[in-house]
Amino acid sequence: MDKSEAKKQIRQDLLKARLNMTDRQERVDALQRVMRIWLFGRPELVIGAYWPIKGEFDPLPALHRWKEDGELTGESQLRRIGLPGVDKVHKTLTFHAWYPGCPMEEDAYGIPKPKDTEVIVPTLLFVPCIGYCLLYTSPSPRDQRGSRMPSSA
Numbered sequence: 686m687d688k689s690e691a692k693k694q695i696r697q698d699l700l701k702a703r704l705n706m707t708d709r710q711e712r713v714d715a716l717q718r719v720m721r722i723w724l725f726g727r728p729e730l731v732i733g734a735y736w737p738i739k740g741e742f743d744p745l746p747a748l749h750r751w752k753e754d755g756e757l758t759g760e761s762q763l764r765r766i767g768l769p770g771v772d773k774v775h776k777t778l779t780f781h782a783w784y785p786g787c788p789m790e791e792d793a794y795g796i797p798k799p800k801d802t803e804v805i806v807p808t809l810l811f812v813p814c815i816g817y818c819l820l821y822t823s824p825s826p827r828d829q830r831g832s833r834m835p836s837s838a
Contacts, residue, residue, distance in 0.1 A: 699815040704740040713742060725754075733767045733780045733807030734779075736789075736797045741813040748803035749785055767805045770798030779804050 686694070700712070706712065724747065737743040748766045755764035767780030770792040782800040788800040 694711075696815050700739055702824065705817065710814075715752055717747045718783055718811075720744060721750055723752040724748075727751075727809070728745060729807075729809040730755075730762050731765045731805050731807045731809075733810040735811065735813050736768055737813065738796060744811045750783075765805050767807050770796075780807055781805065799803075 712747045734744045734748055735741070735796060737745075743764070752764045752766055766783045768783040769780050770779055771778050771794055773793040776793060782802040782805050783799045787802060789797040790800040
């Protein structure tokens with residue numbers, strides 16, 4: 686098995702493990718609480734996140750509370766949440782303002798994104814991951830397509 690196949694297998698195994706966690710809801714609840722505490726007092730006004738797919742943690746409830754908290758405290762500038770979308774024609778990635786209940790449409794990869802909302806530029810991003818590796822070499826090894834791989838993969 687070459688590195689590309691090994692990496693694909695690791696991703697599949699991690700996805701399966703994530704979907705089969707027996708204590709998944711408890712972990713989600715705990716992470717929501719941690720996010721709310723971590724976000725308290727942050728200076729960012731525009732945070733980019735993601736629409737959760739394949740069992741990914743959903744950061745949107747905690748981010749919506751962060752947005753509401755800013756409105757309740759009377760901050761002079763409103764907090765914004767952006768979700769990414771890849772344009773079907775140009776394949777460019779942009780972030781669009783999101784709020785609960787806003788109209789959604791599929792992007793170039795079939796992932797929901799806000800429809801016809803303002804393009805915004807986040808200063809902080811929440812990015813989903815399947816797994817993580819604590820050790821990267823410098824420079825990181827590359828697969829056949831030039832993508833960075835963990836040194837343990």
